[in-house]
Amino acid sequence: MADPCLEDDPAVQGRKREPFGTRFLSDPSRVFYHNAWDNVEWTEEQAAAAERKVQENSAQRVCQEKQVDYEVNAHKYWNDFYRIHENGFFKDRHWLFTEFPELAPTTNQNHLKDLILENKKDEISDYQNSKDGPGLTIEQPKCSSTGLGHKTQTPPEEETVPQKLSHLQICADKLPGSSATYRILEVGCGAGNTVFPILQTNNDPGLFVYCCDFSSTAVELVQTNSEYDPSRCFAFVHDLCDEDQSYPVPENSIDVIVLIFVLSAIVPEKMQKAINRLSRLLKSGGMMLLRDYGRYDMAQLRFKKGQCLSGNFYVRGDGTRVYFFTQDELDTLFTTAGLEKVQNLVDRRLQVNRGKQLTMYRVWIQCKYRKPLPPSTT
Template sequence: MPVDYEINAHKYWNDFYKIHENGFFKDRHWLFTEFPELAPSQNQNHLKDWFLENKSEVCECRNNEDGPGLIMEEQHKCSLKSLEHKTQTPPVEENVTQKISDLEICADEFPGSSATYRILEVGCGVGNTVFPILQTNNDPGLFVYCCDFSSTAIELVQTNSEYDPSRCFAFVHDLCDEEKSYPVPKGSLDIIILIFVLSAIVPDKMQKAINRLSRLLKPGGMVLLRDYGRYDMAQLRFKKGQCLSGNFYVRGDGTRVYFFTQEEPDMLFTTAGLEKVQNLVDRRLQVNRGKQLTMYRVWIQCKYCKPLLSSTS
């Protein structure tokens, strides 16, 4: 049965989007609070100025290991660090010049080739991350790529009234398929977004998927991840028989989900040659007054950066 879930994974996800279409998820406007790297560049400059002016206040905000002070402090530290990666000029060395030259040769023609800032979201679903970015970030140099395992999801993105082919390119892609390449050259992306997508694939395939993605990043480029944390309410609600392997479960609709510790994404990204900017656990107690439910949510949030002088090709 576990083999069936892997072989027919595309069917289960297509069925999911056929049933729910674009009514299941809400647009993620929290993106720009948690990931200011996605906002327009002028907003990032304001954030940097704010951080420098209020550095002492931010540093005093730490309450305890799991409290909001940790999130606020780490968030602004990582925002500043990511800005430094964007603005720092790497030393001109022969190998770097050669890599840039190689990129120019192979990168003449591809969707968004004239863009100055490129974002890729892997596992975009029906566009609940992509469309808020396009609506909020009016940088004329921005180009957004988005892909999903489900062809049904991509059809819903492409038929959305907000979809603009001059600023966005949506395509079907299996991030576990080692033979299928991405429609962009290596070293061409500024940001890669993984939001509740890495958890949907078989744990044994995660490392190679991250390795391939890391090669697409420019030096100084960053991966942004938010995913399910260990002992999240969703994990605790699974019944006996739904666990396929350690912390990897199958839902009633056939889709699967993994629940991470902080150490696991750290190992995946550092093995792929990336450096840690942020890795935290976001624990929240949510109350649904309508259903009179209290939900204990646990999410992992990470930012990992490609070194400015990287040996990873």
């Protein structure tokens, strides 16, 4: 899944920009000088008008029968979305590396990689005696100890319980990216707007990128892209809300998880369990990065009556759905999953269409949360 509105992506402006929070509109007469202005303060009247608009467009809810349809057939609506927009709709998100330097090449020199290298011998030793992730049992010496190893407290007797293995979960050292030293997972990869800029920018042989999407059509677009390299990337279909569907990577094996305009596309009641499962995939010290819709964003204010599913949750005309977050809601989701806050900011932006002399008030939230490091034994 991906952000379905071109104007929702700063990269659509086609210009490299500084990290948000550095470009301020001090002179209203210069509003059309740039494509976007940062941290634009809303007046009390503007904030009150936005709240009234949301109250109006949420007064009439979508009937229960239709709500069930949007949930049961969500895959169909997203597949249709990508079939319609597969050509010329998406732009690479070059802003990624200004907002999320963790995805840039220098990331591979950070404390996460150092920690991995320092503890490599211990991890391999622990790995030889551990169950490797959900739904995957390792039997030595059939598998090499250089796979996606991680520490676990699983009792030895549980390792003998037969497991149902998928074709992706045969043996850790046969999984894509098993020899990588730095692993990124993007959930809701869409057509590859995040994956391909990372692969194009980062030539580190130790990097491997996993990416998944609810839409099989989206994943097919990624796999058939000329930039797709199976030796550096693995794209697969996955429903992050399906509690019975395991990720094809072990727990404690991912350095960075990326969520860009994807969490907002699922039912609010399912968000916490989805984040909990993702948190378990992170290594100690690993980061979860999110960028998504904030409350009272222009997209929320544009909805008409009869499109509201529940509080701040709407359905678009094409059947895809979207939720609009507050900072506190996201903080609760991540901290409940055991992560520590590194960043939780509102990107309140004034976007400008200089050709049409239009101004558009956008509200996005950007978060970074870290999985705690284990207590020091020294």
